[in-house]
Amino acid sequence: HGRFSDATRAAGTESKYGSVTLALADIDGNGTLDLYVADNRTEDIRDRGQIDIQMVNGKLTIPPWFKDRLLVVNGKVLEYGEPDILYLNDGRGHFTPASWTDGTFLDEAGRRLSGPPLDWGLTVTFRDLNGDGYPDLYVCNDYWTPDRIWINDGKGHFRALDTVALRKTSASSMGVDVADIARTGSMDVFVVDMLSRDWRLRKRQMFAQTARGLPIGAIDNRPQIMRNTLFHDCGDGTYAEVANYSGVTASDWSWSPVFLDVDLDGFEDLLITTGHVRDVQDLDADQQIKARQRPGNAMADPKGRREAFVQEKMENSRFYPRLDMPIVAFHNERNLRFEETTRLWGTDDPGVHHAIALGDFDNDGDLDLVVNNLGKAAGIYRNETAAPRVAVRLKGLPPNAQGIGAKIKLLKGAVPVQSQEVICGGRYMAGADPLLVFAAGKAQGGMTIEVRWRNGKQSVVNGVEANRIYEIAEAAATPKVTPNSQLPTSNAETKPMFEDVSRLIGHVHHEEPFDDFDRQPLLPRKLSQLGPGVAWGDVNGDGWDDLVIGSGKGGSLSVYRNDGRGGFQPLTATALQTVVTRDQTTVLVWPKDEQHASLLAGSANYEDGLAAGSSVRQYDLAHETVRDVLPAQDSSSGPLALADMNGDGNWELFVGGRVIPGRYPEAASSRIYRYDGNQFQLDGENTRPLEKVGLVSGAVWSDLDGDGFAELILACEWGPIRVFKNQSGRLHEVTAESGLEKFTGWWNGVTTGDIDGDGRLDIIAGNWGLNSPYSASPEQPTRLFYGDFSDRGMVDLLEAEYDSVQKTVVPRRMRDALSAALPDIASRFPTHKAYSEASIAEVLGDRQSRAREARANTLSSMVFLNRGSRFDAAPLPREAQLSPAFSVNVADFDGDGHEDVFLSQNFFANQPETPRADAGRGLLLLGDGTGNLRAIPGQESGIKVYGEQRGAA
Secondary structure (H helix, E strand, C coil), X not given: CCCCCCCHHHHCCCCCCCEEEEEEECCCCCCCCEEEEEECCCCCHHHHCCCCCEEECCEEECCHHHCCCEEEECCEEEECCECCEEEEECCCCCEEECCCCCCCEECCCCCECCCCCCECEEEEEEECCCCCCCCEEEEEECCCCCCEEEEECXXXXXXXXXXXXXXXXXXXXXXXXXXXXXXXXXXXXXECCCCCCCHHHHCCECCCCCXXXXXXXXXXXXXEECCCEEEEECCCCCEEECHHHHCCCCCCCEEEEEEECCCCCCCCEEEEEECECCCCCEHHXXXXXXXXXXXXXXXXXXXXXXXXXXXXXXXHHCCCCCECECCEEEEEEECCEEEECCCCCCCCCCECEEEEEEECCCCCCCCXXXXXXXXXXXXXXXXXXXXXXXXXXXXXXXXXXXXXXXXXXXXCCCCCEEEEECCEECECCECCCCCEEEECCCCCCCEEEEEECCCCCEEEEEEECCXXXXXXXXXXXXXXXXXXXXXXXXXXXXXXXXXXXXXXXXXXCCCCCCCHHHHCCCCCECCCCCCCCEEEEXXXXXXXXXXXXXXXXXXXXXXXXXXXXXXXXXXXXXXXXXXXXXXXXXXXXXXXXXXXCEEEEEEECCCCCCCXXXXXXEEECCCCEEEEEEECCCCEEEEEEEECCXXXXXXXXXXXXXXXXXXXXXXXXXXXXXXXXXXXXXXHHHHHHHCCCCEEEEXXXXXXXXCCCCEEEEEEEEECEEXXXXXXXXXXXXXXXXXXXXXXXXXXXXXXXXXXXXXCCEEEEECCCCCCCCCCCCCCCEEEEEECCCCCCCCEEEEEEEECCCCEEEECCCCHHHHHCCCCHHHHCCCHHHHHCCCHHHHHHHHHXXXXXXXXXXCCCEEEEECCCCEEEEECCHHHHCCCEEEEEEECCCCCCCCEEEEEECECCECCCCCCECCCCCEEEEECCCCCEEEECHHHHCCCCCCCCCCCC
């Protein structure tokens, strides 16, 4: 009759909570759509004004009447949110709330929950994340409460996703969407936060949360980070966070992301609604407000106090500037990259855009937009793409008449396979027309549509033509026929190449905390967590290689004897009980003579900073002795490398200078020592070219020119891969002549191998990768200005980057952080706005004349192919760029006669403003003998190491 009546109470969905977003899906396979509601709060305690919280024995204590609302974490008062509600549909117009504690929801270990999560929910979506046919849940939560990822096992349970499967989340998660962005067949997840695109705006806004310090080596804690996150499915239900690599970390104060193939090229693009009434993160406004705050206890009357507080908040709001923003658009460039196209696509109207919904308003077979604009009329955007398309609408069996939960594939269109899932709700305060649109490309016909319905039945439509809308009925579906796109590629499941047998040694690394930032507050990252090293070698002369692992300060060197039967036993020699007083760097098994081997371990004086004691320690297990064989220098020792560089039968030892303690990034000196049969002696002639050679992070001896003498190759941070030609035992640098001088990076490790099968040794080097907040190119390198800016005899640091908007080099860090290097920064730039618009030259002022500059113009891990007189550079595959690479190993791992590469990955000890780099899990690259390397997924290689990796052998 054209009328609606309120059936909330009769349906059983009445709630006292602050509901924000809903999503529907058939979670139990009974044909009815169940409902999940993400709840926030209708009001929070922060709006009440002052709260009576007492300090008891030096600790903040919550009064009993607020125990269910407030908690204290690290001295900060936090407020709980409200429980979300999952409503189960009985098919008769009634919903029943599911219990949080009866086993419907399980924690990561499969245990029942003791109570509902009290989160600040904003958005929830149902999607089949792992491809098993069951709708899973991603819940976006605001403030300090973490996102929840619940995996549906199809047996009535939602189990929390393992923390190592997804290792970080956005802090203020607003909205989420899911798509196969690289057409790999797996679903990727994108979550929006509030990081500004504009460097200037970013530097005048406070962080929504304070970054928490993380325990050394911890991997199962899933930290929250203050930016967008893009989780790329690794194909086995785990994810690599790649927003930096993909170029989508920042989209301003964002609300709702939508994946949509706007230009119909077969790859889904990204649209994001943004904006806020006021920029309540503005630091200058915050300072103005603090300056005018009145004591809250002046009124004894609680009601009057609250009214005064509300009035004061309303008055203060005018200090915050408006934050009108566009609908941010990113074009999918394929290969996991996006490029911003906001202005090009006509979505750059400034405003406060909240919800976004899709629908084909003009019936032309593509999806248009309707956007909710706060305080203005809704915006309607017509999609003017002219590319050929195929639209699909499902006619499901009642009561799921729209086929919610079905997955649709188009085969042989613009790309071999396109896939989408029919959803209901699941976007911030919005839903969408269930019509799905695919790119036909150049195909006019001969395409195929495959539908997998929620109940497992399948429909296949052949002979699909472009520019048609296909309505497919579930009533005609075939029970569980395997579509062509899902046929197995082989009869047997491939066994992984490697098996994790870490249990055979049970080794645990010892690392003591050290505050690098106390000495140099503006370090980009810690230098005290660069170990441990690891090596194989026959320690006891039984013909089997044993395992040697270095230690951090306070631990001891570990040696595991290979018993020749697939087992290892820890050696307990007296020499190995010696506690090391400094972090150990490289460890080497040194075949000192034909009878037995000694062990050499680098000893870093970085933490104590003393040019005394040892830089290299020798362990002689046969004679149960430990002795310091080389003295410490001003430069803290880094990598070690052994070779008979002049062919006289005696060994030469290279000792790399990693850093001068407290004076990063000043160039450190390296040294070469000759062994005379009794002891190591400094080789002054060959050490001279190594004076102030740089921050050496990796070293290897290899005969690059085939003359029988090994060249010395060094990886340098803030420098190139350096090559020193060995002319019958005399070294001279040929970096520039080799074409390597122009590739300056943050190189972490280096080795050699014949990757292209031409008989010459190529160079493979690990760099910082392309999945960090930093970017570098020959035109616009990443920069570090350094010098004694504070007149305290220290090396102060200023990280800098080119700002394409201001078209100048600007400081990266926040103003208040720079006070450690520039004590007068606040007086010279009294507002954060003034600072945000300043160039590095203006920030340095008259100190610029004494500033030195380090540059890196590439962060890609690379292979340098040896062409005889020069090297040709080629980046390693995409997967190698998603995390910093440290140890680089070359071997024929698959036995096909071609050399392969392994990279150890990840780094967590960054400065507080930079999240940890954790997208890697150890990467195997298989070579084809022609110079090409192919990344092998962890489920195929068997290598899945989620933590920080350093040495590998």
